[in-house]
Amino acid sequence: MVKNVSYDVVVVGGGLAGLCAAVASARNGKSTCLVHNRPVLGGNSSSEIRVTPHGAAAFHAYARETGIISELLIQERAQNHEEIFENGWTNSIWDVVQYDLVQQTENLTLYLNTDFQKVIMRNERNIKAIEATVQSAEIELQIAGEIFVDCTGDGIVAHSAGCESRMGSEGRDEFNEPHAPEVPSGDVMGSSIHFKTKRLDYSVPFEAPEWAIHYEDASFFYENGRPPKEERGGYWWLEIGVPFHTIHENEEIRHELTRHALGVWDWMKNRDPKMKELTKNYALDWIGQVPGKRESRRIMGHYLMTEHDPQQCTVFEDEVGFGGWFIDLHTPGGLLAQHSEPASGEDYNTFTEYAVKSYAGPYGVPLRCLIAKDVDNLMMAGRNVSVTHAALGTVRVMGTTALLGQAVGTAAAIALRQNILISNLPQNVVHTIQQQLLRDGCFLLNSKNEDPEDLALQARVTSSSDALxxxxxxxxxxxxxxxxxxxxxxxxxxxxxxxxxxxxxxxxxxxxxxxxxxxxxxxxxxxxxxxxxxxxxxxxxxxxxxxxxxxxxxxxxxxxxxxxxxxxxxxxxxxxxxxxxxxxxxxxxxxxxxxxxxxxxxxxxxxxxxxxxxxxxxxxxxxxxxxxxxPCYPAQNITNGVTRPAGFTNLWKSESTQGLPQWITLSWDQEVEIETIELTFPGHLIRELHAYSPFYRDPQCPKDYNLEAWIDGTWEVLLEISGNYQRRRSHRLPTAVLTDRLRVMVTATNGDPSAQIYEIRCYGNE
CATH class of the missing domain: 2.60.120 (Jelly Rolls)
Structure with a gap:
């Protein structure tokens, strides 16, 4: 059976980059489809692979990624009983949170279990459609689109369309990158699978199958950067790449990783001098069978980001995202090499030469890295963007790639809305893209809210109290x-x-x-x-x-x-x-x-x-x-255009000794018509996902609040909100109101005695 469908934007690949790209495009009014070859969303973070998302906040306080990825992770923590531990501890609640977001998003169609086959070109520089096959359904799809977004990781859409790509390590001579090897090679970072264990009330034996790897040498683990320090699992160093090809020999890699994973557990249970006793009551609970891939093709865009950019925090006029992970280049071969990733081999000593030169960011990422140079209607997000191997060491983590996904989805929608070629976006409308990203909850290092439609920027701001x-x-x-x-x-x-x-x-x-x-x-x-x-x-x-x-x-x-x-x-x-x-x-x-x-x-x-x-x-x-x-938390901070601590605190905070409720008021010289009120609250910024407990709701985030307007000489409640834990909330009023004063009254938080708000935006009829 053949089905022909058509959308404005076609996103291929449903990892966090692809998911955020598709949601952003649809939210910005364009018909969008998301094509994914697995039964669940999330890519490496899904319950099939279970790599827990990392990002800039692992190394920089208040650098947590916001926007769509923040909505998802806040929702997951609020409703999931599972502790966030290192790799292996993601469960299906995370899959459902992502699936729920897609189902709630207007203009978005999801095709799961659907394999991309090839592109159909309109001409040598323009994609007309893609062909895809729905697994186990005998359905062939021909999906036409105006703009295509490759979030496949391996860059298979771009490769099929004839785009130039790189794969392997650039040599030192090409860009003089500190982490580049002396000579170029085909070396890439490897893939991993993970396992999870479960503690029981009695001792549990384990016997590995004959085909598993048999480990005997403790130095392989403890002297070479592979300490099995946790009895629960979570070992990123269960990794294999070279000499296997990470695309064409993916199945061979999966099998080898399974052999090694079982062998590592066998070592820990039966021979490891440090872990044998600790693991006595632990049993294998889950073992992955889909390799989590770190690196393969990188599609060449209009700018090739090198390691110098994150190291020097290059300021790009077309900045649309940010990163802050360190230059984390794993040793080619993984378990097949003598030593693991260098920082681990140094026991993460932050004073070594390697650690000092690897600490990077926070840094911006330009839009030009996300636009394919060889095809006029193709963008990309994820680990296949236009960066060198060394730069990929930091750009590749999922918190960063999710931001890049939201950026390309937003940019694609704006390109179609304004009828402009995507290659012209960085020069012509990047400010519009940046302002939309900020409005949609993202943070940019070198931009602030300057939206001329935001009525709050014209208002005077007062409050019930400001903390000292x-x-x-x-x-x-x-x-x-x-x-x-x-x-x-x-x-x-x-x-x-x-x-x-x-x-x-x-x-x-x-x-x-x-x-x-x-x-x-x-x-x-x-x-x-x-x-x-x-x-x-x-x-x-x-x-x-x-x-x-x-x-x-x-x-x-x-x-x-x-x-x-x-x-x-x-x-x-x-x-x-x-x-x-x-x-x-x-x-x-x-x-x-x-x-x-x-x-x-x-x-x-x-x-x-x-x-x-x-x-x-x-x-x-x-x-x-x-x-x-x-007085560093004044009410005026809510209209300074920045929604986290950066150049200043950028937060309004009420005096804690005065208790709640507390309020903040916007006043205008003349009445304005307000239909939409958008709020940014504190919370979920200081550390990355791993620090937050099950059912977490950030104490600094307002829980119950009212939106009130001054109408006919009295305060009228427009909306009453209760039970909030999200950082960003957008409220469209049932009917627009005409007023010269708007008040946000915080009546309860999730634990903190102060009311706190980063930003209030107000919009008329849009």
Whole structure:
């Protein structure tokens, strides 16, 4: 049976990049189809493969990806009982969350279990349609479209259309990339399968089949970067690539990975000196049979992103997404090589030469990387975008590829709406694309809300109260229920000052009299500390040199634990609405206790290289106090165009001691007509998915709130919302209202005593 169908946008590949591309295109008004060759969505993150999504927040506080991927992950945590652990612990609830989003999305048609076969070209530079086969249904589809998006990972649509691609490692001479090998090769990162175990109340034997790999050498694991440190599974290093071809020999790779996975479990259960006793009561619960692929073809676009771009945080005028994973290039061959991925072989020591040169971002990704140069109506997102092998080491993680998917879906819809070739998008309408991405909940490093249709940008903003920030000490309590760090990560209470340490401080007023640090002197004599107060461009400004020096001083630290030491800064004329970084130079005889709560935007860092800091811990705040208290969460922040801590806190926060309800009001000189109100709340930004517990609802996120308008001399409730836990909410009113005042009244949060909002947008009849 042959069926002919037609859509505006055709997306092939239903991993997170493809899913976000299809949803974005459909939400922006274009008829869209999503073609996927598996029974469930999510690609490597699905319950078939179970690679847990990583992203920029693994290395940079407040760098969590937002937009469609954020909606999905927040929803998954809110309704899933399963702990998020490393690879192997994704369950079918995640599949259903993605499927539910597709079913709710107007203009979107889904074809699961459908294999792409080939393209039909209109001419050598234009795709007319694709041919696909629905598995087990004897249906052949011919799907016509205006714009096609290749999110297949292997770039099979682009390959079928004759696009130039790269596969393998560029040599050092081509781009002088720090991670490139001396000579080019066909080497790519390998594929992995994962397994999950289950703890029982009794000992469980395990006997591997004869065809499984038999391991005897403990050094293969413990001296070569493959520590089986968790009895529950989750080993990314169950990886094989070279000498197999990651596309054409995928089945051979699957079989070899199965042999090795069973062999690893056999080693752990029966011979591993560290794990044998720990795994005694554990049994295999699940083992994957679909390899999770890291690398194959990379389709050449209008710009080839090299490793220098994430390392130097290149600013692109056509930036449409961001990343922040490190330059993570796995050893070719995986288990067949002597050593695993280099960082693991160094036990993730952050001070090594490799670690310093691999820490990258947050950095922007240009739209030109996502537009095929050889076909006029083809875009791509995922691990097949136009980057070098070295740059793919950071771009390939799923949090980043999901953002790129939303970007191309949005760009495709705008190209069709404005009747413009996609190759002309970066030059002609990139600002429109960026503004739409921001409105749809995404974050861009170098853009802010400048939407002329947003009535809120014309309003005056007032509130019931604005919080002052005085800092925090080791005994202060925060509201972080359900937010943790991984079992195998360091559990800090204080840090010895062996290296330079930095603490961000938001400047809310033009005057600071005193900063006080809580310090512990472990010796029998007074210790001295050198302190520098530096200006930074944003919270991810990890430089040491070239920063403006606001103050240099030296203080004495008295003997004893947790002594509060005053730094009489006496500063005036400060740049309000920025961050400073207070750096304490090394003295290993002194330690700096961790604050008992996380202050929004106020993360700490430490020196790893000559001119490079990196995030400390998982976004911790170090213990400090500041006088006078800084008004760094004013109501005016909600219309500054940025929806997370970056150059400033960018958050309105009410005074916690005043309790709830609390309100924020937009006022206009003349009445305006409002039909749509869009809100961005705090939550789910500071750390990546793995830190959030089952059924998590972020305490900082408003739970119950009212939208109210001033009509005929009184406040009229337009909408009452209860039970919210999503970060972004868009409310279309039943009928437009004419008013000169709009109020958001927060009556309850998910745990925090303060009302908090990043942004309010208002739109008339669109």
């Amino acid at each position: 920030e005085y800092g925090a000490g080791p005994n202060d309590l925060g509201f972080h229920q359900g937010l943790s760090i991984w079992k195998d990560q360091p559990q800090y209470t204080a840090i010895e000052l062996k290296t330079r340490r930095g603490q961000l401080i938001a400047v809310g007023a033009d005057q600071i009299d005193t900063i006080t640090l809580c310090l512990s002197n472990h010796t029998a004599s007074i210790q001295q500390l050198d302190i520098e107060l530096l200006g930074v461009r944003d919270i991810w400004d990890y430089r040491i040199e070239e920063l403006p020096v606001i103050l240099k001083t030296r203080v004495d630290v008295p003997i004893g634990e947790q002594q509060w030491v005053d730094i009489p800064v006496n500063l005036h004329g400060l740049n309000v609405g920025t961050f400073m970084r207070l750096d304490v130079l090394p003295n290993p005889q002194v330690s700096w206790p961790i604050a008992g709560k996380i202050i929004t935007g106020h993360m700490a860092s430490y020196q790893i290289g000559e001119n490079k800091m990196r995030r400390f811990g998982s976004g911790h705040t170090l213990s400090y106090k500041i006088m006078p208290g800084q």
